Structure formats: C-alpha cells, structure tokens
Amino acid sequence: MTLKVKFYSLFRINLKSAGTEYKLNSKITIAELIKKLDQDYDNYFTQKLLEEDRSISPGAIILVNGKNIIHLDKLETEITNKDTVTLFPPSAGG
Amino acid sequence: MGKIYEYKVLRVDLTNEEIKTEKISGELVKNYLGGRGLASKILYDEIDPKVDPLSPENKLIYATGLLTGTAASTGGRYMVVTKGPLTGTIASSNSGGFFGAELRFSGNDIIIFEGKASHPVYLSIMGDKVELKDASEIWGKPVYETTDLLIEAAGNKNARVSCIGPAGEKLVKFASIMNEKDRAAGRTGVGAVMGSKNLKAVVVKADEKQVEYFKDEMMKVVKKQTKILKEDGVTGEGLPALGTKVLDNIINSTGAYPTKNFQFAIFEDVDEVSGEALVEKGYLQSNTGCYGCPIRCARKTKLPNGRSGEGPEYETGWAFGADCGVNDLNAISEANFICNDLGLDTITAGATIACAMELYEKGYIDKDELENGPELKFGSSESIIYYTEKMAYREGFGDQLAEGSYRLADSKGHPELSMSVKKQELPAYDPRGVQGHGLNYVTSNRGGCHVRGYMISPEVLGVPEKLDPQELEGKPKWVMTFQDLTAIIDSIGMCLFTSFALGLDDYREIVNAGTQFEYSSESLLETGERIYNLERQFNLEAGILPEEDKLPARFDEPLPDGPQKGISTKYREILPEYYEIRGWQEDGWISEQKLKDMKIK
Numbered sequence: 164m165t166l167k168v169k170f171y172s173l174f175r176i177n178l179k180s181a182g183t184e185y186k187l188n189s190k191i192t193i194a195e196l197i198k199k200l201d202q203d204y205d206n207y208f209t210q211k212l213l214e215e216d217r218s219i220s221p222g223a224i225i226l227v228n229g230k231n232i233i234h235l236d237k238l239e240t241e242i243t244n245k246d247t248v249t250l251f252p253p254s255a256g257g
Numbered sequence: 258m259g260k261i262y263e264y265k266v267l268r269v270d271l272t273n274e275e276i277k278t279e280k281i282s283g284e285l286v287k288n289y290l291g292g293r294g295l296a297s298k299i300l301y302d303e304i305d306p307k308v309d310p311l312s313p314e315n316k317l318i319y320a321t322g323l324l325t326g327t328a329a330s331t332g333g334r335y336m337v338v339t340k341g342p343l344t345g346t347i348a349s350s351n352s353g354g355f356f357g358a359e360l361r362f363s364g365n366d367i368i369i370f371e372g373k374a375s376h377p378v379y380l381s382i383m384g385d386k387v388e389l390k391d392a393s394e395i396w397g398k399p400v401y402e403t404t405d406l407l408i409e410a411a412g413n414k415n416a417r418v419s420c421i422g423p424a425g426e427k428l429v430k431f432a433s434i435m436n437e438k439d440r441a442a443g444r445t446g447v448g449a450v451m452g453s454k455n456l457k458a459v460v461v462k463a464d465e466k467q468v469e470y471f472k473d474e475m476m477k478v479v480k481k482q483t484k485i486l487k488e489d490g491v492t493g494e495g496l497p498a499l500g501t502k503v504l505d506n507i508i509n510s511t512g513a514y515p516t517k518n519f520q521f522a523i524f525e526d527v528d529e530v531s532g533e534a535l536v537e538k539g540y541l542q543s544n545t546g547c548y549g550c551p552i553r554c555a556r557k558t559k560l561p562n563g564r565s566g567e568g569p570e571y572e573t574g575w576a577f578g579a580d581c582g583v584n585d586l587n588a589i590s591e592a593n594f595i596c597n598d599l600g601l602d603t604i605t606a607g608a609t610i611a612c613a614m615e616l617y618e619k620g621y622i623d624k625d626e627l628e629n630g631p632e633l634k635f636g637s638s639e640s641i642i643y644y645t646e647k648m649a650y651r652e653g654f655g656d657q658l659a660e661g662s663y664r665l666a667d668s669k670g671h672p673e674l675s676m677s678v679k680k681q682e683l684p685a686y687d688p689r690g691v692q693g694h695g696l697n698y699v700t701s702n703r704g705g706c707h708v709r710g711y712m713i714s715p716e717v718l719g720v721p722e723k724l725d726p727q728e729l730e731g732k733p734k735w736v737m738t739f740q741d742l743t744a745i746i747d748s749i750g751m752c753l754f755t756s757f758a759l760g761l762d763d764y765r766e767i768v769n770a771g772t773q774f775e776y777s778s779e780s781l782l783e784t785g786e787r788i789y790n791l792e793r794q795f796n797l798e799a800g801i802l803p804e805e806d807k808l809p810a811r812f813d814e815p816l817p818d819g820p821q822k823g824i825s826t827k828y829r830e831i832l833p834e835y836y837e838i839r840g841w842q843e844d845g846w847i848s849e850q851k852l853k854d855m856k857i858k
C-alpha cells in the first residue's frame with residue numbers, strides 16, 4: 164500500500180507528470196505532504212498551493228479521497244498509505 | 258450615433274416583409290439594462306406566454322447587452338430571447354464571438370422578428386442598408402457553408418453571420434443558432450423558432466462604429482478589470498491553458514461526474530477524455546477568444562483524421578463522453594463538430610443519446626426502430642456520430658431523438674429516464690453531489706441548466722469562497738444571489754466567465770462608468786432580481802407551474818459510487834426557504850403585490 168498523489172491541470176502539464184506515490188511509515192498531514200512534494204519538485208507546490216502565511220491559496224483544490232480538505236482538517240488533515248490525494252491549481256469552467 | 262442606453266430597435270415583420278425602427282430608453286433601460294433583461298421584458302409585454310413556440314405568434318428577439326460593443330472586457334455578447342420549444346419556458350441563449358459587437362456597431366441594438374416569412378429569407382444589414390433577402394438557395398445548407406456563402410454574397414469578408422443549420426430548419430427542439438461558425442446560442446431550441454419563421458440568418462457589417470458611451474470614464478475601469486482578469490489564477494492562467502475542460506477531472510474526483518445517463522457519478526475512463534488528455538494527445542492546437550476578451554478560453558482542435566474546429570468544451574465533451582459512456586476523444590470531438598455544423602445544442606444532443614442508450618439497454622426501444630443503425634449501447638462511439646447526424650435531419654430514429662430526451666422517454670412510457678428539468682437536459686454535474694447546484698437546477702427559469710446560477714463555483718471550485726457541497730444552510734440565499742448576478746451579466750453583454758474574478762461591485766463600476774447611471778450595488782442586484790422574477794412570471798403564465806420545480810426521481814436514490822456514495826438530493830428541504838427569501842408565495846407563485854413592487858407589471 165502506498166499514498167497516491169495525483170496531479171492535474173497545469174500541474175500535470177507543467178511538471179509533465181501525472182503524479183507520484185509515497186510509502187509512508189506513519190500518518191502524515193497534508194502540510195507535511197506538501198513539504199515532501201517540495202523536495203521532489205523544486206518547491207513547486209508550496210508556491211502553487213499556499214499563501215505566504217501558509218494558508219491554502221484561494222481556489223486551490225486539495226482533495227483527500229475526493230473530499231476537499233477545507234471541509235476536513237484543512238492542512239492538518241491526516242493521510243496514510245491507502246489514501247489518494249488529488250491536487251488542482253485554481254480552476255473553473257462551465 | 259447611438260448612445261448605449263438608447264436602444265435602436267429593428268422590428269422585422271416577416272409575414273409582410275416590413276422593417277420599422279423604434280427606440281427604447283429611460284426607465285425601461287434602467288430597470289432591465291439590455292440583452293437578456295430588456296428582451297425578456299419586450300417578450301413578456303408583446304406575446305401571450307401561452308403561444309405555441311413554433312407558431313408565427315411567437316417572436317424571436319436578438320438583443321445586444323448594455324455594454325456590448327464597448328471596451329468592456331468580454332463585452333461582445335448577444336442574446337436570443339423567445340419562447341422555447343423544448344421547455345415551453347422563456348428561452349434566452351447567449352453567444353460570444355464577434356457577431357454581437359458588429360450588430361451593435363451597425364447601430365441596431367435589438368431586432369424583433371415577428372410572424373413568418375412565406376419563403377426562406379435572411380436579414381442583411383450592410384451599413385445603413387437593412388433588407389430581407391431571399392434565402393432559398395442556402396436553405397438546407399449546413400452552418401459552415403451557409404456562413405461562407407453569405408459572407409461571399411455580402412461582398413465583405415468582415416461581415417458577421419448568425420444562422421441556423423438544417424436542425425433549425427427541421428424544427429429540432431434543441432436546434433441552436435450559430436455565429437462565426439462555432440459560437441452557439443445553444444440551449445432551449447432558439448434555432449427551431451428561427452426555422453419556424455423561415456429565417457435562415459442575420460448578416461451584418463457596420464460602416465462605422467455607432468456606439469457612444471463615456472469612454473474616458475470607462476477606460477479607467479476597463480484597465481483595472483483587465484488587470485484583475487489577467488492576474489487571476491482562473492481567468493489569467495487556468496482558462497486560457499485548459500479551457501473549460503479542466504473540469505473533467507475535478508468533477509470526476511469529487512464524485513459528481515454523471516456517467517451513463519446519470520446512473521453513476523464516476524467515469525473510469527476519464528483520463529482518456531479529459532482536458533489534460535486533449536493536450537497530451539496533441540489534439541489541442543491553440544486557444545482563441547471572443548471580442549474584447551483577455552481570457553481566451555476557446556479551443557481550436559485538430560483530430561487525427563484531419564478534421565478541425567472549435568471545442569470540445571467541458572459540457573459537450575461530457576455529454577457525448579461520460580454521459581454516453583464513450584471514451585473516444587476523437588469520436589466525441591467529431592460529434593461536437595457535427596453539432597456545430599448542423600446547428601444542434603451539444604448538451605441536449607449528447608444527453609438525449611445517453612437517455613436513448615439507457616432506454617435501449619433496458620429494452621424500451623426496439624432494435625427495428627433503429628432501421629439498421631448501430632445499436633444504442635453505452636460506450637458506442639459509432640452511435641454518437643451516427644445518431645447526431647440523424648437527429649439533425651430528423652431521419653429514421655433521429656426523428657424521435659429530435660424531440661429531446663423527455664418526449665422520447667415519455668413516448669416509451671418511461672419519462673423518469675429523462676435526466677431533465679422542465680424538459681431540458683441537465684448539464685454535467687450530478688445534483689446529489691452539489692446540493693446548492695441542485696436547487697439551482699430546479700429553480701432555473703429555462704429548465705435544466707448550469708448558467709443561470711453556477712453554484713459549482715463556490716461548492717466545488719472555491720470561488721469566491723469554498724462552501725461545503727453537502728451543507729444546506731445558507732444555500733438558498735447563495736443560489737438567489739448567483740441567479741440575480743448572472744441575470745445582470747447576461748443583460749450587460751459581458752461573459753459569465755468574468756465572474757470567476759469579478760464581483761457585483763465591479764459590474765456596478767463598469768456599468769456606471771459607461772452610462773453615468775448611478776446604480777448602487779444593491780440597486781443593480783435588484784435589477785437582476787427583477788429580471789429573474791419577470792422570467793418566472795412568464796413561465797407561470799405559460800403554464801409551467803411550481804410543481805415543475807423538481808428533479809427526476811433518480812436523484813432521490815443514493816449516489817451509487819464515488820466519494821459521496823450514499824447521498825441523495827436534498828433540494829426539497831431548502832426549496833421553501835428559497836421561495837421565502839425570493840418573496841414568493843409558499844406555493845411558488847409570485848403575488849401581484851410583489852410584481853408591482855418590482856415594477857414588472
């Protein structure tokens with residue numbers, strides 16, 4: 164079992180990657196996941212998902228198993244090996 | 258020269274081939290702005306809401322918005338307002354491109370078509386010369402060819418054409434009106450009304466720009482707003498790069514992506530058909546935009562088979578894709594091109610095929626009825642292309658499809674399998690996964706529709722702030738505000754997509770700058786409320802009763818899959834509160850007093 168992270172929209176196109184996987188030893192928070200991703204992707208995700216005060220950027224979409232973390236424990240939402248995290252930059256359409 | 262708040266109206270009597278001009282100004286403009294609002298008021302005042310939509314007694318109104326043709330960002334839109342044949346409600350379809358601005362430049366702000374021509378005609382506006390011309394030679398021709406021929410006949414390659422294709426001529430209940438070939442006044446069957454009047458097209462080329470407004474005042478605001486639109490993450494980056502199709506993966510991931518006629522809320526092949534796939538497969542050529550638009554969300558695509566065109570947009574890609582269980586982006590794009598060329602609304606076309614697929618798989622449509630056409634099975638890319646063409650020409654089984662999913666399913670004894678509200682097909686969001694959006698579906702004045710109050714924006718995308726899609730508290734107020742704000746945007750002729758970055762105060766600022774009117778944000782929003790109430794009143798008088806404010810029974814069943822599995826629709830719990838904050842009666846009717854207070858009657 165691994166933690167799956169999926170990239171979409173401009174993330175996927177700019178990074179030329181559909182996502183990554185991590186094998187975790189214990190639960191981590193979304194804030195910690197973003198740090199992990201930053202190490203692997205050159206600080207890309209902090210810049211795209213967080214404000215300077217490290218709150219979630221307006222419009223950035225971070226889902227844990229399809230649920231927006233804003234309605235869970237925000238950046239403190241805990242994730243483990245069986246979870247899927249999905250990341251989108253601010254997006255809209257219709 | 259025409260001041261933008263003094264509308265010049267062309268009244269075209271098709272029966273007697275007479276054209277008159279009139280003016281509208283003053284209170285009516287202050288109360289209804291233009292575009293959707295003003296045209297709806299004209300329709301309400303001039304026709305009996307009970308008329309047969311395809312009879313000569315119905316009127317077809319082309320209306321530019323208050324700021325159409327000015328420097329306002331995205332200020333190029335026009336609306337077609339009439340009584341719609343699909344729903345029987347007031348129909349108002351909005352289109353971008355360049356036609357609307359050119360019409361405004363020509364000094365003709367609104368065109369009212371009345372009666373029915375004795376033979377096919379088109380309206381030609383070349384500078385000051387306005388005339389009805391014979392269209393017998395182009396009757397029957399698809400949109401692309403019609404457009405090319407009319408531009409040639411105009412003798413000016415910069416002339417703009419808005420026309421119907423064969424679907425409008427054949428009175429397909431969801432025929433569109435197309436301008437610049439690929440831009441659509443798509444929904445509610447406005448193209449069929451045009452066809453019923455024997456009117457093929459409107460061609461326009463202005464000699465000089467007859468649009469007068471307070472330019473210096475407005476330019477300051479335009480500069481500021483263009484900067485906001487360019488710097489915003491959505492309108493400055495997301496929409497230009499991926500267009501509306503960025504939504505496939507978002508809506509699918511949240512479990513609200515209707516699949517196989519809304520039987521499921523997750524499409525397992527989404528990676529094959531998403532906006533990202535369009536880029537990765539190399540189909541996407543470039544992005545393009547409408548008049549005065551800094552966002553440029555439209556897509557030019559080229560398929561491996563060499564065909565190219567615009568689209569698919571999110572809704573279209575979904576209707577022919579996930580809703581039909583089809584994972585072939587090539588076929589989906591092809592079906593989209595056919596819709597544009599033959600003049601069909603892509604959402605209803607795709608969703609009607611999806612409904613037919615469910616009817617067929619459940620044994621309610623006989624194989625014989627298909628007359629050797631491909632089997633209507635979910636996932637059949639052959640079917641979506643074949644039947645799209647058939648329905649546009651009303652050939653074979655296409656004749657039944659041309660009536661839309663509700664009439665089709667009803668004729669087979671299973672109206673509950675039509676995923677529609679007030680007989681218009683729902684777009685690409687399962688209402689069980691977004692409860693406020695569900696309330697918007699049932700209270701939309703033109704039936705199943707997402708662009709009357711796009712609650713996906715707060716409930717999923719977090720714009721302007723993130724709301725929990727399953728929370729009910731406060732949603733009626735949000736829905737009402739979104740509906741009223743949208744009515745304003747449609748009436749001033751700007752694109753709804755600007756609202757991802759701009760708010761009520763911004764629209765007030767630009768309207769006031771251009772006209773020197775003195776709206777407060779409240780009084781402007783009240784104008785939107787007035788327009789919304791007028792449309793509702795039209796529908797009530799047309800016989801579309803509050804009992805119709807409902808979703809198909811399928812949505813009372815729990816979502817079968819995805820992150821929101823087990824949840825059903827809850828709109829009934831908040832509909833009474835919605836009526837109440839709207840100031841309507843408990844039974845959903847609008848009191849005479851309210852109509853008077855709102856200056857509707």
Ligand code: SF4
Nearest residue numbers: 546547550552554752
């Ligand atoms: S945002 Fe898209 S649809 Fe709207 S005006 Fe711009 S290009 Fe046209």
